[in-house]
Amino acid sequence: MSRFDATENRINLTHQRFPGYPREPAMLVRLVKAISQHVHDTANLVLRQYGLNHTDYNVLMMLYGCQQEGMTVTQLRDAAAEKSANVTRVCNILYDRGWMARFADPQDRRRVLVSLTPEGEALVEQFLPSMSSLLNQYGAAFDARETAQLENLLKRLLGVAEQIEREL
Amino acid sequence: MSRFDATENRINLTHQRFPGYPREPAMLVRLVKAISQHVHDTANLVLRQYGLNHTDYNVLMMLYGCQQEGMTVTQLRDAAAEKSANVTRVCNILYDRGWMARFADPQDRRRVLVSLTPEGEALVEQFLPSMSSLLNQYGAAFDARETAQLENLLKRLLGVAEQIEREL
DNA sequence: ACCGAATAGTTCATTTATGTACTATTCGGT
DNA sequence: ACCGAATAGTACATAAATGAACTATTCGGT
Numbered sequence: 084m085s086r087f088d089a090t091e092n093r094i095n096l097t098h099q100r101f102p103g104y105p106r107e108p109a110m111l112v113r114l115v116k117a118i119s120q121h122v123h124d125t126a127n128l129v130l131r132q133y134g135l136n137h138t139d140y141n142v143l144m145m146l147y148g149c150q151q152e153g154m155t156v157t158q159l160r161d162a163a164a165e166k167s168a169n170v171t172r173v174c175n176i177l178y179d180r181g182w183m184a185r186f187a188d189p190q191d192r193r194r195v196l197v198s199l200t201p202e203g204e205a206l207v208e209q210f211l212p213s214m215s216s217l218l219n220q221y222g223a224a225f226d227a228r229e230t231a232q233l234e235n236l237l238k239r240l241l242g243v244a245e246q247i248e249r250e251l
Numbered sequence: 252m253s254r255f256d257a258t259e260n261r262i263n264l265t266h267q268r269f270p271g272y273p274r275e276p277a278m279l280v281r282l283v284k285a286i287s288q289h290v291h292d293t294a295n296l297v298l299r300q301y302g303l304n305h306t307d308y309n310v311l312m313m314l315y316g317c318q319q320e321g322m323t324v325t326q327l328r329d330a331a332a333e334k335s336a337n338v339t340r341v342c343n344i345l346y347d348r349g350w351m352a353r354f355a356d357p358q359d360r361r362r363v364l365v366s367l368t369p370e371g372e373a374l375v376e377q378f379l380p381s382m383s384s385l386l387n388q389y390g391a392a393f394d395a396r397e398t399a400q401l402e403n404l405l406k407r408l409l410g411v412a413e414q415i416e417r418e419l
Numbered sequence: 420a421c422c423g424a425a426t427a428g429t430t431c432a433t434t435t436a437t438g439t440a441c442t443a444t445t446c447g448g449t
Numbered sequence: 450a451c452c453g454a455a456t457a458g459t460a461c462a463t464a465a466a467t468g469a470a471c472t473a474t475t476c477g478g479t
Contacts, residue, residue: 086329087409096317097315114409117332120332164258170428218272237283238255241282244286251296
């Protein structure tokens with residue numbers, strides 16, 4: 084009995100009251116939000132011992148995954164699915180704590196290149212084991228075929244979500 | 252070329268640098284976050300004209316989907332995937348604007364029953380057409396079989412996410 | 420070469436969200 | 450019946466996130 088059953092019931096009833104309200108997409112969107120929220124909360128709990136939260140983690144991981152060359156703030160914004168103002172805020176924190184380096188892109192002086200310092204890399208490698216085992220617990224829900232299926236379906240959903248937002 | 256490609260590349264590289272970091276669950280979790288974020292932003296944009304945001308909407312819809320009987324704040328918290336403190340905050344707003352009724356549950360006086368006022372129902376019915384058509388755009392990405400598949404996989408993912416959080 | 424439009428990023432005020440502590444009530448074992 | 454533990458909800462201080470305005474730089478058409 085998941086807590087989501089309540090949501091499902093409400094959606095079904097709304098669809099009855101107002102037939103134009105589409106049951107299936109409403110379910111999908113609510114499921115995504117609920118999962119996202121649980122992942123967020125759980126990550127916050129685990130990361131707390133490192134003085135980090137889930138957003139900090141997302142940003143740090145994207146930087147860890149680009150080696151020494153660094154990336155721009157806009158790339159970081161897209162990769163971490165955050166607003167640029169929020170990326171700036173998080174980067175200020177990471178920079179102040181000595182985990183991030185920042186320098187102007189010589190190619191385009193509007194751009195700011197960000198990357199991890201050695202201290203930042205060490206920090207990431209410190210929490211990576213616990214975060215990896217957490218991620219593995221999510222992965223354990225599916226076999227390889229299902230995982231591939233889910234990834235494919237989510238990519239398509241993300242595609243339309245991006246498009247809808249763009250066209251609005 | 253989705254903006255998610257950047258994320259995918261970072262994850263692959265991280266997996267190379269630190270093989271214990273599991274690529275697939277990391278992808279799933281990031282996809283969910285990205286979708287959630289886009290849905291949130293788009294809904295905020297659409298709902299703005301009604302003086303509402305996505306969270307207000309989620310709460311209002313759950314209340315609309317339970318007819319006159321109302322629901323408790325805890326049920327609302329679960330159904331809307333929010334923290335109780337946030338539900339209180341949103342309810343204060345909705346109450347102040349005259350869209351929500353609140354009264355103590357006679358069965359258990361710790362509980363507060365919330366429901367929509369007639370004005371609240373009218374408001375919901377006012378934005379439901381635009382929100383329904385927005386939802387339909389998401390649904391258009393899949394045929395019936397795929398939708399069912401995705402719903403099933405997401406429910407399972409939510410199940411483990413809930414369990415992981417519970418056990419932490 | 421020039422200039423208006425577009426892009427990258429930050430700042431700032433405000434809104435939204437969270438953790439924690441607290442009150443009131445109910446539950447459950449004795 | 451009593452009392453310590455558990456539950457429901459709110460209050461409050463703080464943190465996280467956002468929109469919009471702004472600066473600096475680059476782009477693109479003439």
